[in-house]
Amino acid sequence: MSRLFVVGISWRTAPVAIRERLAFREDEIEGALDTLRGGAEVAEAMLISTCNRVEVYGVARDEPHAAIGEVRDRLVQSRGLDDREVSDALYHHAGDQAVRHVFRVASALDSLVLGEAQILGQLKGAYGVATHKGASGPLLGRCLERAFGVAKRVRTETTIARGAANVSSVAVELAARVFGDLTGRTVLVVGAGKMSTLAARHLRRAGVEEILVTNRSPERAERLADEIDGVARPWDRLEELLATADVVISSTGAREPILTRPLLKRVAKARRWRSMMIVDIAVPRDAEPAVGDLDGVYLFDIDDLEKVVAQNLADRARAAEDASRIVEVEATHFEQWMHGQRVVPTIRAMREHFTAIAEAEAQKTIDALHHKPMTPEQRDDAVRRLAQLVVNKLLHRPQTVLRESGAGDADRLVESAVRLFDLDPSAFQPEAVKVDRIDKANAEALAATAEAGDATTAPVATAPPAPIVAEAGKRGS
């Protein structure tokens, strides 16, 4: 198992009441990293704290579960919490699962709003802090860099980040459908609901130049205009204002429709039928539905916006399946890479070691062949002896280890030997089981053959895995 691990809580496991108690302010992160790495078990660490999650990604010095325990304790203590309060909410992953988790978080597959864009930036920020602090090392760094790559792939290759996910953004998206670029457009806010403030802000961010505000109460119009950097206009000039506005956001408390069809027909004519979008978020509605039939007038009410949000979220959920497949493939690649990181040096060392032995023995034989005149038969013998010598030398250490292995270790070692040297497992089966199953005569016959066999070859050639090795060990001692 790789040494990567994750410890944390998120919106999935804990309500905000718990998340907020574990959260870290930006200026607390560096100190927290010191605390987390102060123990004996953690080699690398980074900490991300957002409104939806508090997570530590790290690399253990040795065993990930030991590091997980340590990080958990330190995390809880540093916030002055009782472990019982958060133990249900805290989750952890190690090794491959940790890699998958990091990839999923970066790709916003673990986010409350699937595919949202913020988490990637937050993750990059947190990683930046950890790198700056020297808390992140090669393995964590590699994992995070890869996670950013995966997130990019997911965003470009799937539709998970497509379609606005809240009502205000949907209003902006719909406006873009009609007008394209919103720069230089005029927005008119009629009434002063909270939603219209939000929508106006979104439109402003999308490039809208002028925001006009009108309300029955001039004071409230002024106040809202200040709030969203707009201009208050008198209510009695509504028709004139409508004629200048490309986007109208309406949310008055009126009981009867304000934006009637006759009014809007006059407005549309005055606008020379230039496109106009009305977002009616008032309940009861401010605009008569028939207004939407006018050429060039696009009318949406709150239900329409909600419908688009719901649909976009459903689309994102579908895209999440594609995204998960990408994460799965990438995680597997990363695991292979991590695996390679551990295995490649071993392979190299093994090869060097074996080559050195073979070289040394070969040299001895060559020297002997050069110095002594030999008959062809003697030569053949020398070559055979050389082969035997090399085998003996190579097998010396494995044999010793197998013989000396304890009961728990033996299973694992025998299994490794079978896999490494491609031995036939059917050639040796657990003797204990056999004795139980077969009759005594057969057992004796089996014991006889085992005794008759060469002590050095018996374990690998004819012996069942665990018991025989234990027995071979006894015999050898």
Place this chain on the structure above:
Amino acid sequence: MAGMSMMLDEAVAAAPAEIARVLSVPPSPAFWAAVLLYGAAATGFLISFLAGKPAAGRAARALFLLAFVCHGVDIGWRGVLRVHPGASVREALGFLAWVAAGGYLATTVRYRADLGGIVAAPLTVAVLAAARLSPPGQAQAGLTSLGRVHIVMAVVGVALFAVATVIAIVYVLEDRSLKGKKFDALTFKRGGAPLDGLDALSHRLVLAGFPIFTVAVVLGMVWVSQRGSTMERPEYPFALVSWGAFGAMLVTRVLYGWRGRRSAWLTLIGFAAAVTVLVIYFLRRSFGG
């Protein structure tokens, strides 16, 4: 347009040998490559639109560009063999498809218009196939310089109208899904270009095509009268309807600010009339009459 039909059945000056030569020049391999590539692009646009695969859309645009280049090579190659784009209905149709394809490509620089591609690419294939696979029919003869200018101008004008029409179709579909609040309709989901942009672009194309088309119509009438032939052909009223619809679209926009849906419908009417004219030519050339 009016004169264009006359050329098909009234030989005036050219030697029969030259006519036979023009009709016998086979298409170059580039032509067939273009047909295949246009077809592949059509498939790509369809996949991009229906399945929402942006990669398919990108591939389709690349294929369309490649097809356009091959098509241009074929026209150039025929030019080298002295087959003028206005030499016969067959050549004129091919040239029309080429100019229209170029116009569509130009719009994709600004807007992602895969929906437009679904209309444009198969239409191009259909026009090319119809022009090439139909029987050659009667030979075009008596092509004066006036006739050539008339044909080429008519072709360029109609090609611009064709692109404007494709865009108008996209406008009508997108407008309909937005007004009808069909948020799960593909025209809404995959609609790339904003309505105002489509409207402005379509208007500009008609604005550019209209004077060219007008000159072509006038030249056609002059040519017909030069030859002293009758003005009573079934396609002439359609040519006038076409001219009138496009003219009305431009005038109502200036006078009453008509745009969007109304302009789009006038564009569609104008183009339908122009296509009717072409179909009449085409049938007469192919099957006599």
